[in-house]
Amino acid sequence: FEFGTLAPKVFILEIYLLFIPILGRVIATFLCSGEKEVDLAVQSAKAAFKIWRKKSGMERSRILLEAARIIRERKDEIATVETINNGKSVFEARLDIDTSWQCLEYYAGLAASMGGEHVQLPGGSFGYTRREPLGVCVGIGAWNYPFQIASWKSAPALACGNAMVFKPSPFTPVSTLLLAEIYTEAGVPPGLFNVVQGGAATGQFLCQHRDVAKVSFTGSVPTGKKIMELASKGVKPVTLELGGKSPLIIFSDCDIENAVRGAMMANFLTQGEVCCNGTRVFVQREILDKFTEEVVKQTKKIKIGDPLEEDTRMGPLINRSHLQHVLGFIEQAKNEGAKVLCGGDLCVPEDPKLKDGYYMTPCVLGNCKDGMTCVKEEIFGPVMSILSFDTEAEVLERANDTNFGLAAGVFTRDIQRAHRVVAELQAGVCYINNYNVSPVELPFGGYKMSGFGRENGRVTIEYYSQLKTICVEMGDVESVF
């Protein structure tokens, strides 16, 4: 099948080949949106915005709830599409779809209660504020959670009365189209949630467009910087959800079985291609050997293969060049003195149809030191680096010694230590005795170079709306002139 935005007579930048990671084969081609198509998408979103912004919160809420219901009803189908496109196990993809409809439900619940405040002023005068939408917002997504990222951006945007033009990653262009279809079926005005396809050039057209009021971006730090620069030219607010190299601190008094499960969750979901992964696993020296042995044992048990099979827990990486990039980090780690305790190799599953897919075995690296490349840089693959530590003060210093600040985790039975440590961690999301759970009621976002702004939670309303102040005079004007 072919994805084309408009007839080929309009200016087309590029044609993308859509590879599926499971088989390493092209299954589709699609045309990228050029400047003209981006403008058409923005103009149709603008027209839809005029209708949508006039609806009451309750009316918007009902439509979002209906969209959430349809997502739930079509969960298996959407998860299958996500798996075919991204490579993550269908088991996990279903969890992503759950946090997608939950996000729509959450903001549907908030839509009706959004409002301003009334303030009494002297002499019977008063003021009030209106919480108003921004207009046409742009969402630009990464390839690791395509449907979920589009849902996490569009749900609060639409709940606040905005329209959205969304550009998925060119590696995962498909599932967002299902979201657009679902919003339409649920009753949003045509054009309110538009999808354009393409890579960097299409993204740039979106960020520069004069009728775009805000850009919400999920992706790497280098691209985030470019987006911020582009948006600054139009003084557009941006939300940046960027990469990370998060620490996970395991104290010797922890429940070790839970800590091992937590470390697995922190490193191997979606083939390790997760922004908030706790890839720097600091283990207190007393339990280093026991913890390492158990983590290696569990990692070796992960079933790799066709992600559409129910019991598979790790599928292929997103594409061949990313696979080579991740394997390159492991090679470099070895050269720098790390020890491969398991995995880190190309993997050819037994099923002959999978022979060209982008599979590798999940890797645990021991003997890691703070200065090593595998410990400093985001690998974005199934590679856990284990480091040892002795004291709380030492581990805090080392955990914070990074330009990233997306997430962090701590495992301990000492409740006071747990809260003392998270208070010192320089990260936007901290987990105590768990890792990589994503309740949509809680804000998600980074400190330092991992970005700013938040997704999910009540606070995100602030990032998709603006306050208008109205000052009402009930007496005569007292002029100074």
Ligand SMILES: NC(=O)c1ccc[n+]([C@@H]2O[C@H](COP(=O)([O-])OP(=O)(O)OC[C@H]3O[C@@H](n4cnc5c(N)ncnc54)[C@H](O)[C@@H]3O)[C@@H](O)[C@H]2O)c1
């Ligand atoms: N913090 C989060 O919530 C979060 C979530 C998922 C992924 N990520 C991060 O995303 C990265 C992996 O994703 P990726 O490889 O797709 O990132 P990327 O930065 O290469 O691309 C992200 C998106 O930006 C677009 N893009 C690229 N150049 C652009 C430009 N100059 N102008 C406008 N748009 C442009 C891409 O087409 C894609 O849609 C990792 O660093 C990961 O940590 C962060």
Ligand SMILES: O=CCc1c[nH]cn1
């Ligand atoms: O990849 C990072 C975590 C996440 C999941 N959905 C949006 N962000």
